[in-house]
Amino acid sequence: MLKDRLLLGVVLIMAFTGYSQTKNPLIAKELSEQQAWVDSIYDSMTLKEKIGQLFMVDVFSSDPKSKTDAIKTLIKNNHIGGVIFSKGGPMRQAKLNNEFQEASKVPLMIAMDAEWGLAMRLDSTYAFPWNMTLGAIQDNKIVEQVGRQIGLHNKRMGVHINFAPVVDINVNPENPIIGNRSFGEDRDNVTDKSVAFIKGMQGAGVLGSAKHFPGHGDTNQDSHKTLPTIPFTRKRLDSIEMYPYKKVIDAGIASIMVAHLNVPALESRKGFPTSLSHKVVTGLLKDSLKFQGLIFTDALNMKGASNYKEPGLIDLEAFKAGNDILLISENVPKAVAKIEEAYNKGEITETRLSRSVKKILFAKFKVGLNKYQPVETANLYEDLNKAEDEVVYRKAMASALTVLKNSQAILPVKDLDDKKIAYVELGDDSGDTFFQSLKKYAEITKITGSSATELLPKLKDFNYVIIGFHRSNDNPWKSYSFSAQDIATIEAIAAEKKTVLDVFVRPYALLKLKNTQHIEGVIMSYQNSEIAQDLSAQLIFGAIGAEGKLPVSIGDEFRINTSYETGSLRRLKYGIPEEEGMDSKKLGKIDKLMQEGLTDIMFPGAQVLVARHGKVIYEKGFGYHTYTKKQKVSLDDVYDLASMTKVLATLPLLMKRYDEEKLTLNDKLGTLLPVLQGSNKQNITVKQVLSHYGRLKPWIPFYTATFDESGKLSKKYYRTRPEDNFDIKVAEDMYLRNDYPDTIVKIIADSDLLSRRVYKYSDLSYFLFKKYLEDTEGDDLNGLTQKYYYNSLGANNMGYKPLERIAKNNIVPSENDTYWRMQQVQGYVHDMGAAMEDNIGGHAGLFSNANDVAKMMQMYLQNGYYGGKRYFSKATMDTFNTCYYCSEGVRRGVGFDKPQLGTAGPTCGCVSKSSFGHSGFTGTFTWADPNTEIIYVFLSNRTFPTADNRKLISSNLRTRIQEVIENAVMP
Template sequence: MIEKNYMQRIVFLITLLNFSLITAQQIDPLLASNVEHQAKWVDSIYGNMTLQQKIGQLFMVDVFSSKEKQHIDRIKKLITEHHIGGIIFSKGGPQRQAKLNNEFQELSQVPLLIGMDAEWGLAMRLDSTYAFPWNMTLGAIQDNKLIEAVGKRIGEHNKRLGVHINFAPDIDINTNPDNPIIGNRAFGEDKENVTLKGMAFARGMQRAGVLACGKHFPGHGDTDQDSHKTLPTINFSAQRIDSIELYPYRRLISDGLASVMVAHLNVPSLESRAGYPSSISQNIVTDILKQRLGFNGLIFTDALNMKGASNFSEPGDIDLAAFLAGNDVLLISEDVSKASTKIEEAYNDGAISEERLAHSVKKILKAKYKVGLHEYCPVEREKLFEELNTPEDDKLYSELIEEAITVVKNQGAILPIKNLDNKKIAYVHMGDDSGLDFLETLQKYTKVDQINASKLDEMITKLKPYNLVIVGLHRSNDNPWKSYKFTDKELVWLYEIARNNNVILDIFVKPYALLDLASTTNLEGVVVSYQNSKYAQEASAQIIFGALKAKGRLPVSAHQDFPVNTFWETSSLKRLGYTLPNRVGINMEKLKKVDTLAQMVIDSAMSPGAQILIARRGKVIYHKAFGKHTYNSKRVKWNDIYDVASLTKILATLPMVMKLEERGKLKMNTRLRVMLPEITGSNKDSLTLITMLSHYARLKPWIPFYLRTLDTVNRLPLKEYYRSKPSKKFGIKIMDNMFLRNDYKDTIFNRIVESDLRQRLEYKYSDLPYYLMKRYIEKEYLESLDMLVQNNFYKSLGANYTTYNPLEKFNKNMIVPSEIDDYFRYQKVHGYVHDMGAAMQNGVGGHAGLFTNANDVAKIMQMYLQKGYYGGRRYLQSKTIDKFNTCYYCEEDNRRGVGFDKPQLDEVGPTCGCVSMTSFGHSGFTGTYTWADPEQELVYVFLSNRTYPTMSNRKLIRTDIRTKIQQAIYDAIEE
């Protein structure tokens, strides 16, 4: 047996040489910037210690801040009687931990080294703290500067809570999909990727002043057993372990890694004694880690109460064996008292020399100095929650998730989804966790119907009308060990859905879920989103619709069709995205003033409710609903739709006019008689497109066409004009039970033609050009305006909430009422256009009649801002946008563009006065407003029903609240 062991050792040493394990010694990673002062402090502390105090420094015990007083008292006793050197905090809360931390430090003669397992942040152990993405998610990211950033931020959180060492990063190479304990905790299976990620993470954390710890040495990635429960065997050759498992350690050690944790593993090729844990193997800890790899930092055992260690020996024996093997810190001893006694006895017996003891204790003291414990300060508990959960954390998290999400299949370039006008999309939910944020974000891009069924055949039948199905697998995001697999039922359903429909599968779990798939042939698109957090769901939907590019690479092999490093980098279609204000240079604290002003709208009864949206640099950064539909009804939701009144001019009529100009059918100086020959000879035949749409054509502001249809005595609708039921002659639906005679459209046109012009040529806002332009557009295209804008713009833009006559498409509960009419229609105006002239045109006016929500308005304004391009399609030429967004009569004191409103030329006008002169927009009578600024790349939308219950309520207008909100937005811009 001795000869066999000797030969094995010789072979092993040759292997080490062959694979370059013998390296130069690591520069001491525990040295502080002031080396001389550090050495004096260490020597001073060490020189004044008793033997028992020195031995006590070797122990780091676990504390649960959530536990009872008896548990806490036991820890205090260990501090005062056994002089323990450190604490590893486990489950609890930050305030409780901070309080205990201060109490424990106060009791200890030598400041305690505080550690935590906070691999993805303090939330790994504590409530009310931040959880960053798991390592598997980070492993998909290509920009390692982001990994360094998350390491730094986690380090800052630890430091704020008084934690000095974080037992992270996990640099196991997870080559075994069935690994029960590592999995998501690993950066992946590619050794180079794991190494680079581990180096970046450790570097960032140590920049924050917190010691990093590489684990689990020599490598826990390729096992299907959990060392918490048993002693796993790593049954590979020394060559394999050297080339795979040890590779990250060599690189991180050379990069200044402060500490290493040794796992409880049975590694026959590195330790000849059968079933002998790596944590107590001198060959593994001292010969390989310290001597061959040249590691000079702190060496921690993994928790000594784990079954992989505790099953091996009696309490105390394992601690002594671990120290003799070369470990410095004995983590979570089962019995500190017994272990201390055994180590002291070994010291007195000469088995442990003073030099050996000093080697570890002085390393521990050096580490304490390096993290600032020579100038210990208690943890400040004020604002602790706020400083551990900041907007900057959300910003970083969202960046990480966006960079990680990976497209692994993209057959026929199905991603990102294009040509929304010919897509009918369904969403099918799988898994036991919510996918609501995913669905709601999908629905912000186009109409997406969630389909539910109790039986498979019912599901297949319901999906028949759809030409694209998005399937989301959503499972718990609470921790990385949660179930991630498809159920057998889900697999059967997925195969059958994919056999009948085009399918994009999006999994919000670790990539190994794809291993359950017998075949991926019928799946056109496959997306790995890694986690089921709100940000992951929102970002994944944005990637599917091309608001974001897919950039991630698969960090592990997830299927025979999807080997490690599989990726498809999808393109951006320049659709609006959704992100946080601080990612586009908006100060989130200052932006809160928008909330205050919006609430003032509700509290002061300026309007029952409102929607407000702000987008910058192509990203929606604020999208909120306030108040109710009416003062005593349901709350406003983001997708509820408003009557936007005169916004119709720039959202419906103007884009069709611009298309006609591009086709050469119109020019700026085209006269009205050319557009509408029937007005030749009238006082309007020489009016031009540019003068009319610049409101510089001497036209009256408006004509109250409805008044002549009312009884002059009682002001009630005359039977000559109206019926309560539709007929061939009375087919224009004004409201429920109110139908106007068909020929009144001609009366409206004739009254406009016959109306007098204003005597003075000056800027005067008028609705009348848009009556005329609607007539011209419909004549030119031989189609109604409502159908024209749907087919040319709204469908492909994904503006599926934008429509005339909304009751034909939407449930009344989604439509915000605009007024209780007591002068014309004598009923609540709900689902019908508020403007009387538009109502008398069957709800479709060139000047009014459009219903939509803030999200859809933003899409159209963003299309204008992007010079006519949106969603992978060019709607209008850049020069066309510029031509219509020009003030041609500014010298005549007329600020207007051609159709677009423009900023004021003096102190009074439609904006806050803080916008650029290239900006443009419009306002609407019902309390609506939208503005876009090319120079700030900003879109602002405000929708309300200030006219409810009566249009005499002018508080919203008198207070200029819409432009005050605009000012607040500009005040919040920081870059």
């Protein structure tokens, strides 16, 4: 006995003071305290209690009480050292965890298989990208962040060890069990990703476990069902399969899991599992590789091991081989008895038992079980589903997306004005998020059909086809292949149309697609999650660039590391607030303010959008089209923008002409418009009137002159159906005389000026600029704005005369007109003057949803650049976004509204002086701030049913929301 105790002391000193090639990963900073705790626990144990520590049993938190009670019996009677939780739910597991710990004399080590997060096993938890997806990422810091988030989630659940990462090198595409669980086929990439993942997860306080030693990547068999053979030479094993283990050991991996494999080069006994081999576990892993951390068997109930010996004997064999923890024994009481018997016979020494048990206790101290605390159940779901998780997921997925082929630079989509794009969905899972995200950038038509024969006729008029291949994202083992019909459909479409194929499954799916000759673009999106779909759509349109590299080889066409970097066209991106330094909880106050607006009857419904740094981070619809509450507001609905038309239609056209040196701010109105020559307006400059400092009257009610003496509409001006010289459709069954727009200009030309030069907001100059632009450009504002801006911006919901291009039920009514048109105004401009100009006014008439308004505002923030196109120069933007008359008390820029000079004004008073925007009479508002790069859009129909409702204005709701947005910026 004295000899054994002396030998034990020498072994422990060597093992726990770093007297070897690598530092022991189980040592805590408080080594002396750790050693004392371990010794005290160990010395107090009976032999059975020590043996019990070697066992970790599995349990489902969804199991019936009879099964969970059976685990409690094992804890009390067999003193097991740990539990591995599997399927279930977080709250159930937390409560069960606490019950088990309470029943145990020595705190239990809790483990999980949570390779891509708790969602691998638990409902209502966050699923992070699979390893194959992470393998495409070039920045390993992102992989480290993923590992850290997974570690934090495990720690919150009271889990001490996560059996991750899989470090197998998936050389074999037919591997049935590894596949997407591997970082790829390149040993260096797999190793680097593994080290990064370990650093992140163990940095969060959760022990990692590299698996499946010595390497399960190059086999087409599943060790859950049989004993796979790895037939390679020792040289090959050292250079490929086992290469990552040397590096992760140096990186401090806390544990390694030994697989059930038949590896003749390492174990000469035929069909003998590596998990039971002393040569492999002790001779190779412990002695040659100098690994000092915990060694786990893979589950002993797997066929790869359990077929070898009966329960109990297999556990004894595994312990003799050198494993420390026997995972998921088929019969714990029998196994304990066999090991106890072997100990009493001297087949297992105290030194051997002490080595494993004390390693387990060292690990328990390392994870804080010396000061065990039960899992806190309050806010559990919230803590496991935080915004930070999505930030990391989105960053990882965006970095993984890989362009495999880009013939003729088909990606990203450019020149939207000459594209007619169709989307075809293949596979057996939903691609709806992908389709909806694509539609944010351009007009996309979804074409349905079950075969090429059915699809091709429907694709006749399209010149760009996006095919999305979508299969289940539930887990990495789901079927991922193309069907024969899918392949035939893809090849037939690609033979006739410019085609982009976007694959939302593992890369190996492409092995069946033998011919990609006619496919111009191929994107590997790896997974069919909603975020993957959303981000891939953003990549296609150049909002984000492609950065990933293919982590495996797909035949001869797509070799490992295949990639095309596509770059960004600086179109709007879409994401969440925390990605751009905004607090989503603070932004959530917008919801409360909008509910206040609905409750106080400020408007029937509205849209609100917030973007920062070119990314839309908040976009919601509220309420209904009208107070009848029959139709909810959707994000595709368009609103009458009223005076926002000034800065979204007329002003950009004037800026274009200025940029082309066809117009200056000092040009006089009489020069631009001959009709003004000789009038009191001929010498007023462009700068003055666009700054609302030109002495023009604020408004003239042009429509009142068209009533007869009895107060009814005069037949001199109106018809109920189109006739010669009466085809300006003011509203339903109401047609105005064709020459009345000229009369409006004449009325303005003859109108008096204000008695002195003061700041006075006026619509009148925009009637004049409309005429100027249409006369000089040879088209109306509707055609000009589409031609020069909206088509190429992808603002397909923005424009005049929405009834000509948008379904009526997607157009929000603006008023019940009881004074002129005598009908519900829906799809016709609310402003009377603009309606009399055929609904195409320079000051009003534009309709849009919030998303397309944001595109225009982002183009302004980017100083005239958007979607790969330069619309005008930064110098032009600066010229128009300048307050030239601030010293005279005029806050306006040239066309743009600017922040107030005093206390009262259009903003919250919390935006920069360089910010700009505009509001609209119907209850609309938009603002952009170059300093914070924030865009805010508010669209409502506060004028419905009557414009007399001024509650929105008096409540300052729009500027209060703006204040919430500014306060949501993180320090």
